[in-house]
Amino acid sequence: MKPIEELLCQTAAMHRHLCPRQVLGVRIGLAGRAALGLDASRCDKRLLVFVETDGCGADGVSVTADCWVGRRTLRVIDFGKLAATFVDTHTGQAVRVAPQPSIREVAQRYAPGARNSWAAQNKGYRLMPTAELLSTQSVTLTVDLEALISRPGVRTACEVCAEEIMNEREVIYDGTVLCRACAGAVYYRPALDDAPAAYLSRKVDQVHQLMVPA
Numbered sequence: 001m002k003p004i005e006e007l008l009c010q011t012a013a014m015h016r017h018l019c020p021r022q023v024l025g026v027r028i029g030l031a032g033r034a035a036l037g038l039d040a041s042r043c044d045k046r047l048l049v050f051v052e053t054d055g056c057g058a059d060g061v062s063v064t065a066d067c068w069v070g071r072r073t074l075r076v077i078d079f080g081k082l083a084a085t086f087v088d089t090h091t092g093q094a095v096r097v098a099p100q101p102s103i104r105e106v107a108q109r110y111a112p113g114a115r116n117s118w119a120a121q122n123k124g125y126r127l128m129p130t131a132e133l134l135s136t137q138s139v140t141l142t143v144d145l146e147a148l149i150s151r152p153g154v155r156t157a158c159e160v161c162a163e164e165i166m167n168e169r170e171v172i173y174d175g176t177v178l179c180r181a182c183a184g185a186v187y188y189r190p191a192l193d194d195a196p197a198a199y200l201s202r203k204v205d206q207v208h209q210l211m212v213p214a
């Protein structure tokens with residue numbers, strides 16, 4: 001395992017600053033790896049991490065676990081919490097690591113004379129014993145790990161929008177292959193300027209025909 005100072009430099013370089021959340025993320029990453037007994041020298045994809053927020057803390061976890069969105073070893077489940085679940089994909093063993101309550105206040109004790117609470121947390125989170133800083137709990141995943149990882153090279157195309165779908169993320173509705181957006185799980189719609197009402201109603205009709213058999 002790399003020394004904590006090296007990990008902090010690595011995450012700070014990505015952010016051009018070092019903040020308490022990065023320190024906490026690094027400590028969470030170290031605790032998660034230790035709990036599973038998977039050291040960072042391995043470069044396979046055995047370790048999978050679910051991190052429960054985006055932002056600075058997530059990068060602290062990522063750097064320490066050496067798990068990345070682009071390698072498909074990091075999944076962001078945005079609960080707005082700086083916590084993470086570490087999964088050994090070979091054994092299915094999983095542990096969730098989260099900060100203890102009130103660590104902001106406890107950190108002050110480990111950094112007497114710090115010029116403000118931000119500086120106290122930055123230093124305190126480095127020095128606090130793991131049990132005082134974090135809780136680690138064995139958990140069972142409620143998601144299908146095999147389906148989540150899927151198989152390399154699998155792809156198909158949506159029968160409505162024709163866009164390619166990777167990693168078996170399609171939805172089959174009544175024998176029709178749909179992407180999740182066309183199946184209704186949308187987080188966007190065409191801007192109205194680009195999408196006259198006629199276009200939108202045609203799109204809705206197309207999906208409707210597929211979803212509701214005549």
Ligand SMILES: [Zn+2]
Pocket residue numbers: 015017018019020021022056
């Ligand atoms: Zn930050």
Ligand SMILES: [Zn+2]
Pocket residue numbers: 158159160161162163178179180181182183
């Ligand atoms: Zn589609």
